[in-house]
Amino acid sequence: MRRRRRRHGSVQARPRRDRRTRWAQGWVRLRRWLAGVLALAALGALGAGIHLLFDAQRFPLRGVRVTGSLATLTPAEVRAALEPAWRGQGFFTVDVAAVRRAAESLDWVRRAQVRRLWPDRLEVRIEERVPVARWGTDALLDAQGVRFATAGHRVPDGLPRLDGPEGSERQVLARWRDWAGRLAAIGLHPVRLRLDARRAWHLVLADGMRLEVGRKEAGARLARFLAAWPRVAAAQGGRRAEYADLRYSNGFAVHWRRNANDGQEKT
Numbered sequence: 001m002r003r004r005r006r007r008h009g010s011v012q013a014r015p016r017r018d019r020r021t022r023w024a025q026g027w028v029r030l031r032r033w034l035a036g037v038l039a040l041a042a043l044g045a046l047g048a049g050i051h052l053l054f055d056a057q058r059f060p061l062r063g064v065r066v067t068g069s070l071a072t073l074t075p076a077e078v079r080a081a082l083e084p085a086w087r088g089q090g091f092f093t094v095d096v097a098a099v100r101r102a103a104e105s106l107d108w109v110r111r112a113q114v115r116r117l118w119p120d121r122l123e124v125r126i127e128e129r130v131p132v133a134r135w136g137t138d139a140l141l142d143a144q145g146v147r148f149a150t151a152g153h154r155v156p157d158g159l160p161r162l163d164g165p166e167g168s169e170r171q172v173l174a175r176w177r178d179w180a181g182r183l184a185a186i187g188l189h190p191v192r193l194r195l196d197a198r199r200a201w202h203l204v205l206a207d208g209m210r211l212e213v214g215r216k217e218a219g220a221r222l223a224r225f226l227a228a229w230p231r232v233a234a235a236q237g238g239r240r241a242e243y244a245d246l247r248y249s250n251g252f253a254v255h256w257r258r259n260a261n262d263g264q265e266k267t
Helices: 002-053 076-088 095-106 169-184 220-235
Strands: 062-069 109-117 121-128 131-135 139-142 147-149 161-162 190-195 200-204 210-214 240-245 253-255 264-266
Touching: 062 076, 076 095, 076 121, 095 109, 095 121, 109 210, 139 264, 147 161, 169 190, 169 220, 210 220
Parallel strands: 062 121, 131 161, 161 190, 210 240
Antiparallel strands: 109 121, 131 139, 139 147, 190 200, 200 210, 240 253, 253 264
């Protein structure tokens, strides 16, 4: 009798455990289904939100604010150049890199930074090129030796005139900075420096005197001239030199002009 009761009890317990197991499994499936539905709903809402954000009609750009220290360009000029890059674009869809490239395509712009201003503006900060010299007949050089066009703008007075073959801008500017300082130290003021196609150097001073430096050992030739010139000029009693030829191995030759009626004299 005892064995039968135990068997009977074990038989009765199995259905209850089976029901609990099926209920737990069903709950797990329900939770998974609900999670999937919620995930799909969230994705749908996210997609709708993204569509709204990138709709240029709902968030249109309405203008550009130009900032920076502008000495040559005007804000109106910059805005006119930028308009094709942003007009018709949305606040979130506008290509700020394209706007920056449009700004930097202007000759007088060295660098531009672009950022969005909520809710419907762009801010473009401009860093202008500062010309330090004229280049050739109608171009300029900035402090980095980059050549750019005047683009019809007024050029500051007093800039030196530099010239040279294509691609020599940085070399000529570096040479100018070196030689201009050394000449100024003895009271001579250069206004022009040219590197010709044969790679020979030519200087012109403020009083019209020309220095023919040549190609080889240009730095050493100029140093020799600078060391001797104060004594040479003092010995001439104020006569003006027409030009000096530095292309000698052991010195230089000077052509002097006595006055407006006399010819040249070479020493």
